[in-house]
Amino acid sequence: MNNRREFLKTAGLATVAVAMGQNVMAAGTKSAVEKSTGKSLTLSKKKISVDDQWDVIVVGGGPGGCTAAISAAREGAKTLLIEAMGQLGGMGTSGMIPAWCPFSDKEKIIYRGLAEKIFTESKKGVPHERANKLDWVCINPEHLMSVYDKFVTESGVKVLFFSRLASVEMSANDTIDALIVANKAGLTAFKAKVYIDATGDGDLAAWAGASFKRGNEDGVEQSSTLCFSFANVDTYNYVNGPDLRPNNKNSPIYDIIRSGKYPLLDPSNPLLCNNLIGPDAVGFNAGHLELDSTDPYAVSQGMITGRQIAAQHLEALKEYQPKTFGGSFIVRTASVLGARESRRIEGDYTFTIEDWKQRKSFEDEIGRNSYCIDVHKVGFVSPPDYKKGESHGIPYRCLTPKGLKNVLTAGRCISTDEDTFGSLRVMPPCLVTGEAAGMAAVHATKQSKPDVHKVDVQLLRKRLKEEGQYFL
């Protein structure tokens, strides 16, 4: 089998095209399982316990969810953070991404406030990096987990691990009454005044009825990757050897693919990003998978195929770079699949590629972003990157889902178009939107009937600036 896409198709992982005519959907959309079986079941009346002591509940403990929860707690709210895994950090820890996207606009740091504080602490886990380096700084995932643990617990946030949002109960079309969460205690209903969706996939907002978009006009989404790391790499030869990334024309990835021995490596869109994450340890963001990250069967198969892809990288690099990787082994593969793209929840404003090209500023901006349009899709041509000192504003309205009063989004599920999603999806801007969402949620709780669309944005901006955030 010489074509990776053919292989993935036969493995049940055909390219994701989630559109059905249009790519705008709402919560009533059938799940992947219901679509395949055509069957559904209405639950019989079931009494479950209620925990209603919270001002703000954040679902998802990735970069967006952690800063949302920390900022809500620091702003005075009784805050609960619900996370499906047993650690905080999302893709940066459970997902094993080996590096932070740039924190600077090539002149100065622009993701500030909590983002900068977390970034600064995370650098202590990679002492081999230059102290003043701001861009593409490596991540030691175990250290980063402890950084998030410290920030979150010190702020007073209560954390609930191994707990997954399973359903949303509405008190009206525009207002959430409770979240139904599944964990070892069974099902529990959690109530708050305001809820923040930081699930990456927009589970909470979508299940509450928000409209969302997926992929491009044909519904095709960015590829996914299961990250992994090798130990016992020869650091000297690694540091002095060829750049393995495909943007180096002499990267061994091309010979590896041409050899035909490693069919799971993507010949049309090779990916071999790698970083020294510690002594003799290299983290990889390598290989592509095409799947729908909201389809549990596809994700399950993706984990299995992802581990096979990691094994093929090990074999290939042992063969083509024996001095560096000859004695290496896979020390860990990620415990979550790296889904770059899924739902983009429609907000009061959708950030567009024209806004990005114009480096637009907004009266309600709550942060700045300067990252390139980074789209993992065959044939996609990105516009030129920003020059030194250039950035655009991130409007608050991208965090407020249309038609829902007590819900905010943070992280990658905020309201963008397909192209600018490629820029705003990465961790530094996710940390920034999280901090703003957490603070805005608390301001909304002060209203007699919380409405995130009616938050005093100038007060929000003032408070964010006091906490050190950067915007115009």
Ligand SMILES: Cc1cc2nc3c(=O)[nH]c(=O)nc-3n(C[C@H](O)[C@H](O)[C@H](O)COP(=O)(O)OP(=O)(O)OC[C@H]3O[C@@H](n4cnc5c(N)ncnc54)[C@H](O)[C@@H]3O)c2cc1C
């Ligand atoms: C393969 C890959 C490589 C990347 N490379 C980089 C890079 O080099 N640098 C960079 O800065 N960014 C990179 N990114 C982008 C970035 O990591 C993510 O887009 C970013 O982490 C999104 O942050 P988030 O907080 O929105 O979501 P996530 O980091 O995805 O976190 C979401 C959290 O919510 C939890 N969750 C999800 N659903 C539920 C639920 N129903 N109930 C309870 N909990 C739930 C998850 O377990 C997870 O912890 C990469 C992304 C991918 C996929």
